[in-house]
Amino acid sequence: MELVAVFPEPPPSDLARTLDLAGYRWKAVSSAEDAARNEPPTGWAGAIIACDADPDGAWALCRALRKRDAPVSPLMVLVSGGQLADLQLRDELFDDFCLTPFHPVEVEARLRHLFFRGGTEARPEIVEYSGLALNLETYQASIEGHPLDLTYMEYELLKFLAQNPGKVFTREILLSRVWGYEYYGGARTVDVHIRRLRAKLGEEHANLIQTVRSVGYRFGQSRWGN
Amino acid sequence: MLDQQRDYVLRTVEERGVRLIRLWFTDVLGNLKSFAISPAELENALEDGMTFDGSAIDGFSRVQEADVLAMPDPNTFEVLPWGDPKSVEARVFCDIHNLDGSPFEGDPRQVLRRNLRAAHEQGFTFYVAPDIEFFYFAPPEKGQAPTPLDEGGFFDLTTTDIAGTLRKETIRTLETMSIPVEYSFHEDAPSQHEIDLRHTDALTMADSVMTFRLVVKEVAAKQGVHATFMPKPLEGVQGSGMHMHFSMFAGEDNAFYSDDDPYNLSPTAKQFMAGLLRHAAEITAITNQTVNSYKRLVPGFEAPVHISWARNNRSGLIRVPIPKRGNPSATRIEYRSPDPACNPYLAFSVILAAGLKGISEGYELASEAAANLFELDDAALAALSIETLPQSLSDSLKVMEQSTLVREALGEHIFEWFLRNKRSEWRAYKTHVSQFEFDRYLRAL
Helix, strand or coil: CEEEECCCCCCCHHHHHHHHHHHCCECCCCCEEEEEEECCCCCCCCCEECCCCHHHHHHHHHHHHHCCCCCCCCEEEEEEHHHHHHHHCCCHHEEEEEEEECCHHHHHHHHHHHHHHHHCCCCCCEEECCCEEEEECEEEEEECEECCCCCHHHHHHHHHHHHHHCEEEHHHHHHHHCCCCCCCCCHHHHHHHHHHHHHHCCCCHHHEEECCCCEEECCCCCCCCC | CHHHHHHHHHHHHCCCCEEEEEEEECCCCCCEEEEEEHHHHHHHHHCCCCCCEEECCCCCHHHHCCCCEEEEEEEEEEEECCCCCCCCCEEEEEEECCCCEEEEECCHHHHHHHHHHHHHCCCCCEEEEEEEEEEEECCCCCCCCCCCCCCCCCCCCCCCHHHHHHHHHHHHHHHCCCCCCEEEEEECCCEEECCCCCEEEEEHHHHHHHHHHHHHHHHHCCCCCCCCCCCCCHHHHCCCCCCEEEEECCCCCCCCCCCCCCCCHHHCCCCHHHHHHHCCCHHHHCCCCCCHHHHHHCCCCCCCCCEEEECCCCCCCCEECCCCCCCCHCCCCECCCCCCCHHHHHHHHHHHHHHHHHHHHHCCCCCCCCHHHHHCHHHHHCCCCCCCCCHHHHHHHHHHCCCCCCCCCHHHHHHHHHHHHHHHHHHHHHHHCHHHHHHHHHHCC
């Protein structure tokens, strides 16, 4: 089996021991750049990322490993009980998670199952909502069959919203989930992009993205109607 | 993330059948420059940049090392909404680098990036919203004064508001290019129009201003109309300004807002204003860079002349608009001297540098000049210790030349080149004998 990337560097000693005993070949990486530098020619076989010590660094690494042409999979994150909320809306960044302190047998069992599945994707390639269609494979968006010309960040924001219709998001959540931590633009950036998206959706469809007063934004109808 | 952005651009080019990608950048004087590449070259360009001979570009060249590298910024990739739908074109803004990968000192976009980084290091994001004025004229003929559209004669159908149609089409095009418009209206002067853009971060806004000027001209040209951003095209009516609204955010919060101030201005806002006022004369050559700019900055046409600030008094250089109630994020200041012929990257850079200087040095803001300054005589102005902006390009250059602040904000390369170029513009102007002189002196003397 090819190398599995493990974060942080050095990894917690109980994690290192578990992986060694289970027979995984692994290499510790300290950052996204480090992971890119040390990536084997055939790519990482998977990744195990412990989030407790440096959550920002950990999620930035997850993002780097997943948001690329060939996303690294399977990817397992280890989180403490207090970090469970961080998993929300990051579903695309990991395949499975395990609570720390972990039981070595559980981690081993979950990894075995993940590697057995071998990264089979069940995610739909087309997101559709009331005339809007997003093709996640080709990055193309259209409204009533007409193509929408979007910038990359507009597309990413629309995709995120359309994948979670009816939910209300604060600007902070949108900023951290769509732009990621490395972005230094402030939450106003979100308003700017929402305004641009509405203009591009056109008058008829601009209300697909609703402003929820003093909270944030919602895509489509709320689940309880308006 | 960069990987995926590149991927997004490449896939979009493929899916939308883009035939040509225009690489855009800006010269020191603020002219949009462009060269085109085919989709086949794009992947390479995104990865390694495109080498070109910088000596052809105003303010770029040092002859011995002329080659520079244009690195597309994939975040600015847009399909162009005009042109033949069967042969779609797209544009992407570029940062210019030296061949060793370091930022090229002659590139205004890199200069703005450097100044914005300084703000970031202090925890600030700099937001800008410009109000851009311009004129529509009949296509100009050499040596002739411009003909406004709405003075009749140019269009047969006087009932049709051609300018209104142009403006609507312009706004539609701007919105499809990710440039949201706040307001638009017909201005006071004949054939003059104003379009106000919604605030965004300064780098995006500088790109947007470049796009804006092109869109306004393109849309007008399609109807055989000439749009111009010349600061004072018509004598005796008001000129075209580019008032700029500024605010700085620290994360979620507007750093210019304060609860316990009668004007809702924070100490940060006041220091920023103090910096801008103290260095206003030094940065005027950048915000008002043509000989013609100074024909706008005269009393009586709603353009600022005096270095002062006020809440509601439009004769001041800085105005503090009263934001809608209960909206701290709308607290901002409006800087009223710049004109739309400036280089937005450099203008935002020197304004930001002046404001940050005020903050870092803790400058004290002078009191508000509530009176209409145009009604005061020189003695009264002197009593208030209110100075005037430089009165000509030559005066501006003299003040700028002495300015460490501007030298540092622009960097040595652009600072020196700009002074050289503009001095020669002034020399050329000085030798010109104008109609004014014929009318006044030819018979009388």
